[in-house]
Amino acid sequence: MPDELGKKLFTYAVITDTHLNQGETESNSEFAVNKLSNGRMRFVVQDLNRRNLAFVIHLGDLLHPVPAVPHLYRRAAEQFKEQVADLDHPLHVLPGNHDIGDKPCDWSPTCIVQDEFIALWKEHFGANYRAFDHGDCRFILFDSQIINSGLSIEAEQAAWIETELAAATDQGKRIFLNCHYPPFLTYPDEQDHYDNLTDPGRSWILDLMEHHRVEALFAGHVHNVWYNHYRGTDCYLLPSTAFVRLDYAEIYRVVPTPEMESGRNDIGKLGYFLVHVHESGHICEWVRTYGEVSAPDRSAIEPQDDVATIHPRQNSNTRFGFDMRQNWLEVIEVPPSGALDEFDRKQTRNDYALMALLDMGVRRLRIPLRDLLNPDHRARLDDCARLGILFTLFSFGIPDSRALDAISQSRGLIDIWEISDLFQKLPSVVEAVAPTANAAGISIFVSKLRSIDELVRDGEKYYHTTSHGFTPDDGRQLAEVADWDNVDGVVFRISGETAPWRAAQDVADVCRVPGLKASLHIRMTTGSPGSTPLDDDWVANRAAEALVVSAAHSNMHVYIDTFADVDRGYYRRHGVVDRYYNPRQAFYVLRYMNGVLADGFSAQTGDVFTPAHADASISLIDENKR
Incomplete structure (x- = not known):
């Protein structure tokens, strides 16, 4: 899969x-x-300047003061122009609702888009829709606020968009759309709310995207990260550089810390x-800025010798991943806040889990059978697979006919199936599921359920907990x-008291003669069910060791049991992430190790990294001996 992308042509930034x-x-x-918005924007400009970029696109809400307060708007516009004068890259901007007014919205007392506001935008920033080419790509920036507005400029823009798309298609251009309001947040047919486009405008733009095979759409407004795939188009909803929208703090089942300002300052x-x-x-x-602020007199950021990171689509190591125990695919209902939406709940997901996986370059996830049976989850797995993620299924006993049918329809999505049961029952379980697995091209791994007698015999304390492997x-x-057959x-179950590298050596020895592959479940806890190990250094070191095991052993898949x-x-x-789904120390260890290992690792050729002995250290040194 890494070679499917081909050569990198250029990089640009979207803010x-x-x-x-x-x-x-x-x-x-x-x-x-x-x-803090001005200082945070200044830091972003300085950070962009240290990068090799073709250009920068801004998706709107350049300013906070709305055009209904023109004297503040003009002052804010001057602040923006003063800051971007220091930007070393070409900048292309489009308006957001704070820049020219909100979309038509009957239920919300917002400042609705109007000709006077558009004129104020043009006075300071030029056209409110535009397009440009770079290489074989066409970038179309359109004004989503005027869609469904009934203003004369709406029809003018609609004709222009259709002409631009048709011309780009005729010329064989790859098309990238950019707007402020996303067409939809979670479902293409979702109800109208503050954070999507209303029909008929929504259906119109979605139909155009499908017809012209738009490669990607980028949208702002929501101040959070989401990913959707719509009939061939990757749709990205982007974070703000300034603050997080308060209503979406409901996604996380944890109380915001005081410095988070109820979630608005979740840096x-x-x-x-x-x-x-x-x-x-x-x-x-995703470049996380963590709310960094640059003062007006702060000098430019020096270029950094960053470790190159990789996306799952670029990672040849398909043998390392996470056991996704928590429901990372669920659709969450955000309650009416009394602010932006009042008459219904908004349905959305927590895509920070997905973004963390992409940021780390992780290719493989272990998921329960339930995810294939839930239609929303099943569709979401297909979206994730397009991003390069592979899935290992796990289940217990002989599945019923509904489950077997779901598995049979997962060819190309599931490639490994871990099945657990008592050892004496496993042969009959394998016999029952083998036809389905073979037809779907799925490899079967077995895991024995460990009985109370085995736990006692092995000297383990009985805690009324399930143990398998x-x-x-x-x-x-x-x-x-x-x-x-x-x-x-x-x-294999690798307890928290056992080092992953040592365990891998023992597993390799015992599996070599039978010729079996191995799946290592790396436990990230020690002691009893009531223990609370919260040592981030221990977690990071153990995660790093697990990743090295997967790189060193071509016949082992390695799963960390805590994401x-x-x-x-x-x-x-x-x-590796906290309950806000923000990175912990182990996140960065895995992210940069995946990046470093990628250059020398090839699943296709079977190359592996093999330290000489269990106590060996791995030194990561580049061609310049750094």
């Missing part, structure tokens, strides 16, 4: 919702964090996108499994 104020520390907003969610355009596709990289001491049973591998924090219930522990 949005900068919300500049009329003064450096002035704001006509009641929220304290809004006073782990601020930033912008880099878009890397390749010969046969594109990938997006083989151990290196199960050599006799592993030899039996090797004689079963249709079994490709076995599952997001578990802060309640049994086995409380830290993951």
Whole structure:
């Protein structure tokens, strides 16, 4: 898959919702964090300047003061122009609702778009819709606020968009659309709310996207990150550089910390996108700015010798991933806030889980059978697969006919199926599922459910908890499994007290003669179900060691059992992201290690990294001996 993208052609940046104020520390907003918008924008400009970019696109809401308050609007516009004068790259801007007024909205007392506001925008920033070419790509920036407005300029823009799309299609151009309001947030047929386009405008633009095979659409307004795929088009909703929308703080099942200002200053969610355009596709990289502020007199940011990171589509290591225990695919209903939406709940997802996986370059996820049976989840898995993610299924016992049918329809989506049961029952389970697995091109791995007697015999304390997976001491049973038809591998449970590298050596030894592949489940907790290990250094080191195991052993798949924090219930522990789905230390360790390992790792040729012994360290040194 990494070669499918082809050569990288160029990179550009997309920023949005900068919300500049009329003064450096002035704001006509009641929220304290809004006073930081100018300094945060200045940092972004400096950060962009240290990068090799073809150009920058701004998706709107350049300013915070709305055009209904023209004296503040003009002052804020001057602040914006003063800042971007320092930008070293060409800048293309389009208006947001704070710049020319909101979309027509009967239920909300907002400042609706009108000709006077559009004229004020043009006075300071030029046309409110525009297009340009770069290489074989056409970038179309349109004004989403005027759609459905009934203004004369709406019809003018509609004719222009259709002409631009037709010309780009005739010329064989790749098409990238850019707007402020996203056509939809979660579902193409969702009800109208503050954060989407209303029909008939929504259906019109979606039909054009499908007809002209638009490669990607980028939108702002929501101040959060989401990804959708609509009939051939990748749709990206981008974060703000300034602040997070308060209504979406409801997504996270955790109380915001005081410094988060009820979620508006959740700095782990601020930033912008880099878009890397390749010969046969594109990938997006999220640059998290963490709310960094640059004062007016701060010198430019020095170029940094960053470790190159990779997207899952670029990662040849398909053997490392996470056990997705929490429901990362669920659709969440955001309650009416009394502010922007009052008459219904908005349906959305927590896509920060997906973004963290993409940021780390992780290719493989372990998912339960339930995700194939839920239509929303199943459709979402297809979206994620387009981003390069592979899936391992797990289940217990013999599935019913409905489940088997769902699995049979997952060819190309699921390539490994881990099945658990009591050891004596596993042969009949394998016999029952083998026809379905073989027809769908799925490899079967088996995992034995460990009985109470085994736990006691092995000296483990009985905590009334479920334990499954083989151990290196199960050599006799592993030899039996090797004689079963249709079994490709076995599952091993690696306790928190056992180092992943040491465990991998033992597993390799016991699997070598039977010729079995192995799946290693790396436990990220130690002790009893009531213990609370919250050592981020331990988590990061263990995660790094697990990744190295997957790179060093071509016959092992390695899964870390904790993606997001578990802060309640049994086995409380830290993951690679916290409950706000912001990165922890292990996130960055995995992200940069994946990037470093990528250059020398090739699943196609079977190359692996192999330290000489269990106590060996891995030194990552580039060609300049750094």
